Amino acid sequence: MNYPKPRWSILSHCALSFLLVLALIGLSGCASTSSRQSEEELEALAQARKEASEPLVLKEGHVIDISFPGAPHLNTTQRIRPDGRVTLPTIGEVVAAGMTPERLASELSTRYASELLNSQVLVTVTASSYPVYVTGAVARPGKVLLDRPMTVLEAILEAGGPDFTRANLKGVRVIRIEDENIRRFTVNVQDILGGRSVEPFYVAPTDIIYVPERFSWL
Template identity: 45%
Template sequence: MSSAVRSLGFASNGTCWFRATALVVLGAFSLLFSGCASGPVAAGAPAKVMPDVQVLNPGDVIRIAFPGSPSLDTSQQIRRDGRINLAIIGELKVVDKTPAQLEAELLKAYDSQLVSKEIKVTLVSSAYSVYVQGAVMKPGKITPERALTAFDAVMEAGGFTPTANPKKVIVIRQEDGQVKTYPLDMKKVLNGEASEPFYLKAYDTVSVPEKISWF
């Protein structure tokens, strides 16, 4: 076989190898994106969470005081279904309400039973917690005593690891009967750029991915 033919055969084999490799890479990307499509729903703008507004969550312990009718006073832990059981009116859903909103609702419900039109709802202990997973120094559960942003949660978890990709952080949230994801670019925060804080809700998960390395 001449050297020209051998050279041509090598080029042909090299081309085939390149094409095969390209097909494998494309196939891997297809599997990656098809797998992502079956995961949580990508959501738009999240519902606003005000840092100075405290809402009640399952697991919270609340005290309801009736100054004019102390026999009705009660302290209860909010059940997983978001309800408590009260004298006279029975079952009542209380989650996602502020103590002030619950007070107003109870005043209407007990209107005919009260001598003194006054009810006080106090949060005794909070079950508010969030989770941080992935490329952070101390992944796990955080139980804050204040409103927390996603960036705050990452810092509470020890900050990013050297392999973290802060541009691709997502918040996973159960909302409206679905698991939704909210993408966040925390690189902007690290660079000192202005960005709107993303306040977390109870049981949110902040997921920090690692940078993709091909080598």
Template identity: 40%
Template sequence: MIPDRRLILLGAAALLSGCAGGEADRMPRPMARNQGAVGRVDRVQPGSFPNIPFADWTDDEPEYVLYPGDEIEIATPTAPELTRTLRIGPDGRVSLPLVGQLMAADRTLAELESAASGAYASQLVRPVVEITLKTAGPLKVWVAGEVRTPGVLDMNGDIDAYQAVVQAGDFLPTAKPQEVALIRRGPGGRRMMRVIDLRPRRGEVVALRRGDLIYVPRSNLGELANFFTQIRNALPIGFNYTINGQYQNF
């Protein structure tokens, strides 16, 4: 995992180098476009943005990870009186009898079972824990960049990328809707990026998944490097990704 300080220095170096050149040289350029079946689709390769290590894009569904707002049952078959149905709090934690607070968000069910079993090891002779997802919380996505009201949005039901932008107040006049970045958690938690065309009546329809991040640039996608250095510590729980298998914020 790249240390925080190194990422910040890399971002600062990119900005300083941009001051010396023109707009075209300000940030790393994305890869050339590939023509998709509907609209234009860019599949950004890992080396496209040196300061932002993206994985190759895939449409495969990653293993489900828990989010704030999810309702789960934490069952203890060897001590049924401790079984609880709990909702994961905004801080990503749940409160368990005997052991107190436990981080649940950004963990798979199996990972949380292991963590809860370890927490109960000092309290139970047989610390067996079984966790079931009862109800998934709201679909949360992050919309940032050149929109009127950027931030985290709760989506009810299925929604596509353009609908999310509309809920965020629509594009500003300075936006570049034909070159919008969609950042998504892929298998293993690694972040991926593709470029989508969201021009009204001309762009493509892209269904969103939980935890997707939409970034609308002002000029070119090189702005992503600067964006990540600014918000990497501001993302809420549930928007974490991994680099080389280790979780961290942008």
């Protein structure tokens, strides 16, 4: 004999089905968010590797030592100006930005030829800005140039600050390349902002800083 199912059983099945649908939607959203986050991290990592493999090119903000072993009175230290130039003894302004140190040294050797007993010229970068990559839930994701030691929080602020409507500041990830090895760190920026953590985490050149999004069920 077939008996009608009790109302509570039908409701339980409906509730179970509804919860299952919600769970599937949530898992789909989590998978989509996780996939998007992984893609952003991989893109930033590829960009960091690309720039690390490229030869050093002089640019605005670099401080360079220019030394002349055959004429030490010409030795000078210069910071490359926003117009890409430096001002040197006797020859005046020279465009330095866009050149490698070796190419600039070769050009200076030619331009100073009449004053040098030894044609060797050495160009060394002694200070410079360095890039880090800030991505994820921030206002302006992308490359940030730092000209002084900075913490992970300061680097995020340089990228316009976190998007507080979606950023998960408790799990900020820092990816660092050291001697072809990849190291990963997790920094609780929320505790730093709340004054509950006083130990700063300083970023290193070419670090990737990823601010993940909070999972949303909607």
